[in-house]
């Protein structure tokens with residue numbers, strides 16, 4: 001399937017209320033500017049008033065299935081939850097690569113599995 005920004009926005013809003021208590025706040029969506037093997041990526045940004053917002057990057061060139069898309073989007077939303085709700089600084093490239101799949105990430109994965117049967121493991125970064 002092909003993913004569009006409209007689809008991502010819609011699913012983000014839906015999953016935010018379904019799985020993250022509606023707490024995630026403002027997020028912008030982008031596609032990776034060039035070919036990469038990554039599926040998705042999360043980064044926190046700051047607007048000109050100093051307010052934080054999330055950015056989620058997805059790969060437009062992947063042959064997405066609905067299941068993969070859901071898993072990757074929720075994976076990136078867990079990073080956003082860790083940053084915005086748990087207050088963890090998992091938003092630099094270094095942290096995202098090395099440290100951001102630690103305790104706080106795992107805790108959300110376990111909650112989603114326990115409550116909703118959602119398994120997050122394969123795709124996102």
Ligand SMILES: [Zn+2]
Nearest residue numbers: 075079124125
């Ligand atoms: Zn990740």
